[in-house]
Amino acid sequence: MAGSSIGKYFVVTNFGESHGPAIGCVIDGCPPGLALSTVDIQHDLDRRRPGQSKFVTQRNEADAVKILSGVYEGVTTGTPVALLIENTDQRSRDYSDVVRQFRPSHADWSYWQKFGVRDPRGGGRSSARLTAPTVAAGAVARKWLKEALGVTIRARVEAIGTLELPFEDWEEVDKNPFFAANASAIEKASAYLMELRKAGNSIGARVQFEAVGVPAGLGDPVYNRLDAALAYALMGLNAVKAVEIGSGVEASRMNGVAANDQMSAKGFLSNNAGGILGGISSGAPVTGRVSIKPTPSIVTPLKSLDIDGNEIEVVTRGRHDPCVGIRAVPVVEALVALVLMDAALSQRAQCGNLGVPAQALFS
Amino acid sequence: MAGSSIGKYFVVTNFGESHGPAIGCVIDGCPPGLALSTVDIQHDLDRRRPGQSKFVTQRNEADAVKILSGVYEGVTTGTPVALLIENTDQRSRDYSDVVRQFRPSHADWSYWQKFGVRDPRGGGRSSARLTAPTVAAGAVARKWLKEALGVTIRARVEAIGTLELPFEDWEEVDKNPFFAANASAIEKASAYLMELRKAGNSIGARVQFEAVGVPAGLGDPVYNRLDAALAYALMGLNAVKAVEIGSGVEASRMNGVAANDQMSAKGFLSNNAGGILGGISSGAPVTGRVSIKPTPSIVTPLKSLDIDGNEIEVVTRGRHDPCVGIRAVPVVEALVALVLMDAALSQRAQCGNLGVPAQALFS
């Protein structure tokens, strides 16, 4: 397989560039009989959509999804589901300069070295815009996981730079522009971000996720473990620099007595494992977090090179998220959904069931 | 593909259980013409081998590798290279009790839920012993990467629990039982580990890695990014709970001005990216770290369940590493080698070259 697909059973192949005519994906292996309409997908796309607050890029895209195949009379047929999102707000401009410069910490440089040719319009394929098809595909997986298995997946921003946004209530996440499960810190976060923006700077973030109701038994013993598949999916998201499962980095500092998750007839007494033991889901919530670097696109001048190797200074203007980590929340949820979906179908292939339902594991 | 293979071009399929007759792997897609003998592989296996210090399991395995195929007159022929390691120190015992109990934070529970049948001998397939074939395959990749591309891969323990082992010198790594690039902290580390062991406890660790000389251009834009592939491989290693690339978790706390890696005609002025931009290698060293949880096998009694759902107390005796993170070092190196090898062959398939040599990128 070439590199633009994720999953082996529920396979999503992503295509498109930021300023081409359209972006989209093909989902192959979708179970037949799932009720599906654009409404189911559009909800998640709208959460990721740009232009919704002053803290994200002002590019204005409707991100209206079309279902081109695989659905008949509102139900999936088991054939590939092709999803299309047209690019409508591509600003026409002259890219002859841009294509000759490498913006620091962008993919410009590495794409050029790899391919020897580069689509410079809006970052081409390296744009975070390409997460939209991922979100669309994730919405399909999520609906199936909810309906077939009762799985709930959610994520939240738990820190913006050095500003922690402690967990208060999942209900808050969709009520503020930061996807924070927290009402009390919103004002502080707004001020923090406005200041960075004014300074022509950007900032990193941390996103936490959990999937509740995941059946026990998903994942494989060696190599294709469930945590490996999650790490693959999440580290593959633009700007992510770390993936943690369960207690994550902190596990390296713990001793065995503290780290071990003991069990009672009511379930696990802790969840340092993040719901995964030996690479296979245990029935406890699957949890983790990702660390996201600051948007590299800033108006502060930085040292770089042009394609002839000359040293230059680059200022990156345009419509950029000051904290790209914020809009990562719906993408993280989608990626977790894609991984769990794939693992569920894999489990069904080999073992003939979808894993032991989480609610059935304990009295 | 089922779950026991890693890579798409240089495909390693792992098999075996801790106490079966043998473990091993098949490497498919190995370039022909590589000089290869068991000596090349044994060196890396010996570094991972148990029983070499009092800080690791006392199981005594020669881990002698046999090449069953794919090599003729000392040179790879391009056909599958099958590697076999016999299990010689399987202690015969009665497993009828063990199979009825779930050791806390072990894979016992999740394997049982997944498969409904379980090989309890020494943890079966969930044993860290199954990293030996990974190391063997990694040695082949490493040799090719060194000879064809000049890549050097190394790793070290940078912390054991809360004890940091600051970098001093790569030369030290193979001179102490902790794989620490540090001579001055060894005594302290020994004392720290001995105390934990006496207390019937275990401890986590952090391993740092780097690959120098990696050509620019390895990896894919969306999904199968080089960092994603590294995260997959490394998170798939037993007991790993976090994978970081470049500045990792710290990137979430940084601002754009600080995090961006500026460039000059001599190269990158920093390497927060860990040598990967937009999922594709930049020519800078590929760097990262993994966080490893403490060995769950400890003699301290812990609450658990038996297969009938009864609450029990479990004490895990046997020959276990008190800090499983230590012996992870050669495995981390092997996994990094496998990922880079696969990405190099992928690059050659699509773009017709192996990427731009790191040394050619800058004046």
Next chain:
Amino acid sequence: MAGSSIGKYFVVTNFGESHGPAIGCVIDGCPPGLALSTVDIQHDLDRRRPGQSKFVTQRNEADAVKILSGVYEGVTTGTPVALLIENTDQRSRDYSDVVRQFRPSHADWSYWQKFGVRDPRGGGRSSARLTAPTVAAGAVARKWLKEALGVTIRARVEAIGTLELPFEDWEEVDKNPFFAANASAIEKASAYLMELRKAGNSIGARVQFEAVGVPAGLGDPVYNRLDAALAYALMGLNAVKAVEIGSGVEASRMNGVAANDQMSAKGFLSNNAGGILGGISSGAPVTGRVSIKPTPSIVTPLKSLDIDGNEIEVVTRGRHDPCVGIRAVPVVEALVALVLMDAALSQRAQCGNLGVPAQALFS
């Protein structure tokens, strides 16, 4: 991987249904730097297009292809090439009856048993219309094979039912509605087909293909042999019931002295092998043929069942090719191109070259 992709290096994922809004494909792994426009693709699509003679379906589709991604300023960028063909001549009608009946020897029955849901409009995904994206993708492969390796791929109808159309001249193929390399038998073929059509009947056909200039060295020793990959691709084409390589079925009747292809300094003295030895291309032309069953859609009433299991009589009206084998010619060429392309990139991945050029093998 789910089932709608072909190739591992040059991966084509096909989507769509006969009467949905659009059909198309995504090509992943395309080499960068290939000059590509819709013109290059449209030529092959037009050869497959319906409605061009009275011997093929009268459905009228422009089959205008759009390139949605992967091409910038007329050159492939190495990112996925998404190709879209809108369905414009979907006749609106009531399918409530159709969906309750199984047309004999159609996919209706097996799709229903597999998925439990079925898109009955024009055969849904089982329509031969879905070969259009294959032809489009094949055009890209073909262009690259021609430019990078000098490979020429062609096919022809060598028999319609019991009427043989002996080879005369490749130049004739595009000059008659039967894709026959033969001018003298066209009149007879026209009469033969007109008679069948009047009788409400249809007929099978045989298509021969050859690829000239294929470098030696493409294919793998065991399982993924070049002949295996060709058989997979060609048997996967609608209505194909047999695939032969080289002397094919006749080889089973030959003795070794006659069948062996002897060699001289000028090349092979015969080509019973069809250019493939031990699963790997030899440098001789890659040749073979496919046998295609008659179109099952005929107006003669036939016994069948409805979805309640009742015995019924079915007459299949609609716009159908009386000899579906005719329009298979450009599809066979496309499939051969896709297989050779994939094998070439595979060879480049493992061995670092594209195989030994056919013209360099002999003096």
Next chain:
Amino acid sequence: MAGSSIGKYFVVTNFGESHGPAIGCVIDGCPPGLALSTVDIQHDLDRRRPGQSKFVTQRNEADAVKILSGVYEGVTTGTPVALLIENTDQRSRDYSDVVRQFRPSHADWSYWQKFGVRDPRGGGRSSARLTAPTVAAGAVARKWLKEALGVTIRARVEAIGTLELPFEDWEEVDKNPFFAANASAIEKASAYLMELRKAGNSIGARVQFEAVGVPAGLGDPVYNRLDAALAYALMGLNAVKAVEIGSGVEASRMNGVAANDQMSAKGFLSNNAGGILGGISSGAPVTGRVSIKPTPSIVTPLKSLDIDGNEIEVVTRGRHDPCVGIRAVPVVEALVALVLMDAALSQRAQCGNLGVPAQALFS
């Protein structure tokens, strides 16, 4: 995936060379809970074993299989099943001459062009000996298909060269050295083969197969059709030059009225489709045949080249089957089993069942 694996769900990776220390395979994705011992596998291996009659090679191999992993207390655990067969009758000799000559119609030439290095001992990896691991893996698939689905798979030689061996009784197949379902033609066949052998010649053959009880619903609509997967597997077998499904080549000569398989409440009234409609099993028996070329190894001198390009004459001595098609019978059965197994697990992954049982389709 590299080229030495077959299947995506039940993945068999084959390794080894004719005269290396051992050959074997790893089965990944095997369902847990299947009772399995070497006895189950040895039966099929023994049918393929050389040296059992004067009509096959006199190489004397016990072909004793070892199970290295994946089975605990006689039951599969769901982890990889590694199977090993040691090579015991490798005749030691000097290969320095052999490696410099290309035997006509052998893989010597193409391997050399591909890899630039070649294991000449007994044909290396191109030897038909490498079908033994396929047979071993097929035995596991076959057992599961029988026990879980009630599928029966069988094959027979239906022609040796121009000598037809008409079907009489499946019970005869294992009672004669030709795997013919026919008692009356055995004498004639013996004489026919003895004469060819005396003349230093060899002969082709045709093998017919059928799988009864295959559930409806296996296979995918586009590309990965069940017939495509069968063609891939069977054309990938050494010396096979044609694969036919159902009426095969004959379908190209039929008209629609004759070719269509009508249906009644009792089932299909004919089976020209060979049990596959639109790429998906229909519940009727899956049938087909393969055509196998004569063994290229004959003592008659033939024109060829050496590695310096000099014209030479080659006589191939050694222990060769005069009709390699005979021993293909158990391999064809094994390959059909592997394909059906893979399709069954795929069906279970996507649709949640194993297909509709053949016996339940009709009243």
